[in-house]
Amino acid sequence: MAILQAIGLVKRFDDHVVLNGVDLTIETGGTLVIMGPSGCGKTTLIRCLNLLERPDQGQILFHGESVLSKEIDIRLYRRKIGFVFQHFALYSHLSALDNITLALRKLQGYGREQANELARRELAYFDLSAHEHKFPAQLSGGQKQRVALARALVMQPEIVILDEPTSALDPLMSQEVSLLIKKLEARNITTVCVTHDIAFADQISQNVVFMFQGKIIAQGSVADLAKASAIPEMNWFFGKKRYE
Amino acid sequence: MNEGMPAFYGDLFEQSSLIYLGLWATIKLTVVISITGFLLGIVIFFLGLNANATVRRLVEGYKSFFIGTPLVCIIYILYYGLPALGLRLSPFEVLVLGFTLNVGAYNAGYLLTAYNGLDKSQLEAAVAQGFKSLQVYAYIILPQLLKSSTPALTNQVIYNLKDSSIAFLVQYPEFFARMQELAAGNFDFFRAYLFAAIVYLILTTVIFLFAQYIERRNHWPGRR
The missing domain is CATH 3.40.50.300 (P-loop containing nucleotide triphosphate hydrolases)
Structure with a gap:
């Protein structure tokens, strides 16, 4: 269909x-x-x-x-429609966790705790749990991309x-x-x-x-x-x- | 010189309550114009991003006018010129209005400079997520701009404090006016104005330290 x-x-x-x-x-x-x-x-x-x-x-x-x-x-x-940009376009003033929760909190009305819980699930899914408090500038290209993907997926597109x-990305990351x-x-x-x-x-x-x-x-x-x-x-x- | 010292300190002590009131008036004016100028700067900056070319041109004209004219000239127009048109404002109202119009233009300029350095793909990402343009402004643009333009905005607050010393020209009894009165009474201009300079320096240092604290608190890695 x-x-x-x-x-x-x-x-x-x-x-x-x-x-x-x-x-x-x-x-x-x-x-x-x-x-x-x-x-x-x-x-x-x-x-x-x-x-x-x-x-x-x-x-x-x-x-x-x-x-x-x-x-x-x-x-x-x-x-x-989840959209992952070529250069990831993460919000540079927000941590990985907040990048993922922002739309949940501001667009879908989730409370911070609930949004964090959903975001942490996505972070775990993409092996990013250890990086949730890092800012985009502290993440590698591959990590940024996974955060961008988690940010898209958490909205359940x-x-x-x-x-x-x-x-x-380099060939290995590809x-x-x-x-x-x-x-x-x-x-x-x-x-x-x-x-x-x-x-x-x-x-x-x-x-x-x-x-x-x-x-x-x-x-x-x-x-x-x-x-x-x-x-x-x-x-x-x-x-x-x-x-x- | 030895004769001058006791007279100056005696007068300073005698007029301390007036000087204190003047200092309070200076701080009140600085705080008010820093807040109103900051808020107007945000509005002017936001209007400057408007899709409508006429709005953008009006904003440019506004900024050029207030950045290109001496503040004292604007204050004189408001204080001496407006009554001729039937509108009489108090010295404090004139100062708040004049300073706000001027400071708002400068602050809008600082915010625009910071905006030009912003990675715009973030704004598009927010739109793609479903944010409205006002939400993009509130959650993505403004927090980043305020953080990156903290030094420029702080400098503006310091200018506001120092520039408030022209308020005596429209009979607003601020600190510098009180110090002039003190100096005129004992002719010890050197000590009076040196004392005024030290007080201003202490106040600007407090503002500077407060701004440094804000900057440290708001720092995020990779910030330009």
């Missing part, structure tokens, strides 16, 4: 068309990877999905209902979107991220992951869409996409990435 659908999304920045009619269906459960070269529009697409950018044309349906209609409370919708989760994404699957959370890392994409999902110049031009497993020799841009992308 489709949880989130983009239909004919168009997004322009001045004269530059970044999304040029994107159609995408995200099914409940599992992991969808959005892949493509830099500048193909994949980050803009996920920003549109979370309404951080408003598309110029097209429709976004959440459980079949348009989220672009004026009757929809955008903030309530956003709470159902229906979908988690990760923007380039391995770009700021392996760890793929394990984290498997953990999300185990919790039955629909995951959307943007990346241009072919090996990483192959590790986390067999459902990959390939974007090029603002359009989705193919969908399948990494192996399928790599074999799709009819599309020259994809040959270039996979060939270049493989033999560089």
Whole structure:
């Protein structure tokens, strides 16, 4: 069943068309990877999905209902979509624990004790219990990412979107991220992951869409996409990435 | 010189209750304008982030005007100019209004400088979590700005204290005015103004130490 659908999304920045009619269906459960070269529009697409950018044309349906209609409370919708930013975007004046509890306390009305308890559960889940009082500047890249993920998950979202989760990490940490994404699957959370890392994409999902110049031009497993020799841009992308 | 000493100390002792009242008036004025100027600075800074270009231009115009004009000129306009328009304010009201307008402009500038150094991805993360823009301002922006601009805001409080010495120009009986009266009585200007300078130095030191305490308390690792 489709949880989130983009239909004919168009997004322009001045004269530059970044999304040029994107159609995408995200099914409940599992992991969808959005892949493509830099500048193909994949980050803009996920920003549109979370309404951080408003598309110029097209429709976004959440459980079949348009989220672009004026009757929809955008903030309530956003709470159902966990978003993990490329550089984690943790609140630098708050400890790891407070980063996770802030939205619980201020948006969902939890008391501090109750919020702390929920946050500590997430911290334990991501092996971060020893770091709860540390501030973002005291955490490694991998720890920051896990805090960002815990911050998203504590809100019990229906979908988690990760923007380039391995770009700021070394190869070993990238392996760890793929394990984290498997953990999300185990919790039955629909995951959307943007990346241009072919090996990483192959590790986390067999459902990959390939974007090029603002359009989705193919969908399948990494192996399928790599074999799709009819599309020259994809040959270039996979060939270049493989033999560089 | 030997003749002057007893006269000065005698007068100082004699007028101590007036001087004490003056000192109290100075502290009261400094505290009030520091609070009102701080609050206005927050409002002006917030309006400066407004999406509406006209609002932003008005805020810029406001800041340029009050930073670009001498405080004493504004106070004179309010004290001597407003009665011509039928509005007469007490010296204290004139000072609070004039100082607040001036200090608010400076404080808004300090907050904007701190804001420019803020990692903006945090604001987007808060929006993505479902926070309203006012909540982003209250829970993410303001706490970080207040912490990182504590030194600049403290300096402003010190300026407020020192600048309050111009209040005698509009007949507000503050500390410096009392010291002028004392000096005029015995002509020992050196001792009178040196004494005033030492009192101001003690007060600014207290403010400085208090600010250091606040800074230490609010420090977080990685703060720029």
